[in-house]
Amino acid sequence: MLCPDCGNEMPDTAKSCSYCGRSLRKAKRSGGGAMAVKILLVILAIALIGGAVFAMASQFKRETVIGPEYDPSAKWVAMDFSDYGIKMEVPGTGWSLYYDAQSQVVFKDGIRGALDISFLGAMSLNPDAHRVDNKPQVFTVISQDSVFLEGFGEAMYTVVSCKEDGALVNKHQLYFKRTFKMANKQTQTFTYVITMTCSSGVDSQYAPLFRHMLESIEIYE
Structure with a gap:
């Protein structure tokens, strides 16, 4: 990996930069948190859109099915x-x-x-x-x-x-x-x-x- 401050190349398992001392574990943890927030926002958006589509479909069904109920289970x-x-x-x-x-x-x-x-x-x-x-x-x-x-x-x-x-x-x-x-x-x-x-x-x-x-x-x- 590369140090985000000085650009020094470090092993992937390094916990800090040997040149400038930058903590690499902290930077990695920060990036993961930002990604988690993005994923959470995407899931929330999908849930809102799905709810809106379901509500529209339910309303359409209520407006179109207006005749008497038909159940062909009997002669x-x-x-x-x-x-x-x-x-x-x-x-x-x-x-x-x-x-x-x-x-x-x-x-x-x-x-x-x-x-x-x-x-x-x-x-x-x-x-x-x-x-x-x-x-x-x-x-x-x-x-x-x-x-x-x-x-x-x-x-x-x-x-x-x-x-x-x-x-x-x-x-x-x-x-x-x-x-x-x-x-x-x-x-x-x-x-x-x-x-x-x-x-x-x-x-x-x-x-x-x-x-x-x-x-x-x-x-x-």
Whole structure:
């Protein structure tokens, strides 16, 4: 090593400079302390940054996950869309939550089944555009009936056939409008659109699921 004062070269094991008498042990100890302080500051900075990132991620999660909790551990999962005054059972086992927002949730299974539950408010310019029976050039109506919903009355249940992504599919849709008093006591008209899509060849397997959903619907204030 070199003496920091006179530059005289000394053995690494020397405790002091033989030329000027400078204590080499003291200089070495001082340098180690400065390094320890630097390491401590770096660790503290990393901890602060990590805490900030975790807080932001937690806040983002709270803001995005706003729909009812979905637990597919049972054959049927009871869901309460309290912002729109409607309860129902949706398929559980074999299905997963694909999209979750305040006004729309989408479920999918491992085959080709999809369930879309949407609530269209005043900001929707043309809610009727979501009906499956208003585009005869695209959809072929198989059946159209009125069904009775507990707490509401009659609603329209339509089954159509069409091509989607090059495959022939069937769509079962429940469609109705309702004036609902929200939590802030303001009255607003919502359009309720519940649509299940499946391959036409397996419609007999999915139709009972949709009918069970209709029977489980409960409308409330």
